[in-house]
Amino acid sequence: QVVFSGPTPRLQCIMRIAIAASVGLAAAYDNGAPHSKLPPLGWSSWVALAPDAHHPIFDFCDEAAVRHAIDAYHSLGLYDAGYRHFHLDDCWAGGRNSSGFLHPEKRHFPNGMKAVVDYAHSKNLTFGLYTCAGTEVCVGGRPGSKDHWDNDAQIFASWGVDWVKMDWCNTDGMKPADTYPLMSKAMNKTGRNMHFNMCEWGKDDPWTWGPAVAQSWRMAGDHTGNWGSTKKVIAQSAKIPAENTGKPYGWNDMDMLETGNYDQAAHANGKMSNMTETEYKTEFSMWAISASPLVVTTPLMNCSTSDGKPIMRNGGQGIRGLTHPAMEKKYSCKIHRVEQLSKDSCKEGKSYGCFDNNQSMWTEHGCRAYFTLDGGDRSILCDHDGHERHICDPEDEPMPEVKCTAWISDIQKEILLNKEIIAINQDVTPQGRPVKDGDLTVWARHLSDGSVAVALYNAEDKDEEMFVSFESLGWDKTQQAAVRDLWQHKDMGVATGRYPEKTVTVEAHGTVMLRLTKQTEVVV
Helix, strand or coil: CCCCCCCCHHHHHHHHHHHHHHCCCCCCCCCCCCCCCCCCEEEECCCCCCCCCCCCCCCCCCHHHHHHHHHHHHHCCCCCCCCCEEEECCCCEEEECCCCCEEECCCCCCCHHHHHHHHHHHCCCEEEEEEECCCECCCCCCECCCCCHHHHHHHHHHHCCCEEEEECCCCCCCCHHHHHHHHHHHHHHCCCCCEEEECCCCCCCHHHHHHHCCCEEECCCCCCCCHHHHHHHHHHHHCCCHHHCCECCEEEECCCECCCCCCCCCCHHHCCCCCCHHHHHHHHHHHHHCCCCEEEECCCEEEEECCCCCCCCCCCEECCCCCCHHHHCCCCCCEEEEEECCCCCCCECCCEEECHHHCCEEECCCCCEEEEECCCCEEEEECCCCCCCEEECCCCCCCCCEEEEECCCHHHHHHHCCHHHHHHHCCCCCCCEEEECCEEEEEEEECCCCCEEEEEECCCCCCEEEEEEHHHHCCCCCCEEEEEECCCCEEEEEEECEEEEEEEEECCCCEEEEEEEECCCCCC
16 A cells, blocks of 8 residues: 655755745745744854863864753753754764765764764754865865765765755865855755755855855855954945845855853864953844844853863973984874964974874974864863973873753853844844945844834944934834834833934944834824
8 A cells, every 4th residue: 555645855845946936936945944944043063062071172073062062052041042053063074984975073973973963853953064165174174075965965864964054165266156056956856955054255245146055155254253353244244235135045144153252162263252241242233133144152061070170181291302202203193283272383293293102292382272182082282381392191091970061151141042132133034234335333124023123333442322213214204113122121112203312322342222113193
């Protein structure tokens, strides 16, 4: 007996794309990927994970750390606030097998990637993985997807992946508009509904051609948690033409949020996040009104050993004029610098290296960094000042039992869990932009319920007086509107024609976020 149960997932995917095209919605790339109609809300591993109870290490992930983060995602309230995406960035790949299929780093994911994806799905999270369009990924020398589009799409689908980010490193001679469609096509051929996030850094105006092949695309270079970077990305968002400012299933991605990151997070590319609370609120506000995906990268746990102490493998001895046979010979050892802490350069063989069988390592010339030995199986923090040579040894004792507690800071809770700001982001209307081209002080996004989100944005280094004219929103100058301050969570009364009646002081690098709702006279 044959029972027809409806279209297969692959047929459903093809039908969705065909229907969208037939009704003139080519810009709405809906292939059925979960949580893609609206800007994705989620978390990324980029600067957030570590082995055991270590301080987070840039470009690291393993099964234990991922499971801890998935659990914390729920207990911290992210899920209740609407966050659904859980992404592993450039940290997981171990190589390719003899058939050309990717496999995860075996020491870090001994049970394979599918076990991790299944765990995320058991917690109702949408799971994402990173790859790169070139021969290698951007960090760590892992394999890229070039000329393996079908292999990689198939293995992602077999693991149950829901979201794929494809970066643009090591792509000499390649063109984004020619390359990304190859991966998009390969992903749709699998029959699994996967969100495609393009990351060519906005170089070739992806908002003009991306909507045909992806649900989101980076519109600028990498964002880091400092004010100069944040200000630059906001300015670039303002330059996107109004007709390309995002639609359902097609969003301009301003890159990951670094909200509230200080010393508790790893430092991406050697750049420490150091913004003020005011600047972090501006970051979240402007990403939200711009309808960018809101994907934060930050540690979600505070881990310690059974004795209550975090493990920091800092065993270095400074030995001036050290002579050791191992330093004069080439031995079989493998070392990788995962995060540089020093301003002095760290170059393998010149300012750091390892000894035979990965028993220890050395640094000199001021190099300070986190390292891994033996293919990432052993990690060391070699952090000693001075230009003389230092020896750093991994601890040989068994790792004490590790306890991880879900944790984010109070300012992160205030910002990331602000449901009123999130609601401004989670809408189907075109993204917000300046009400006047060339003037970045007043931004507006018209929302589907008829209200308007307004951001009074001060990029200057001193306080500024600002207001919003209702005429600039397309309303009549006599229009009345109820005003809600979304950071104060406070109704500000009813305004006529403008808000406020005079001006409001917006502090340097700050943003006032408002929601204006038209008021209609009721005749009795």
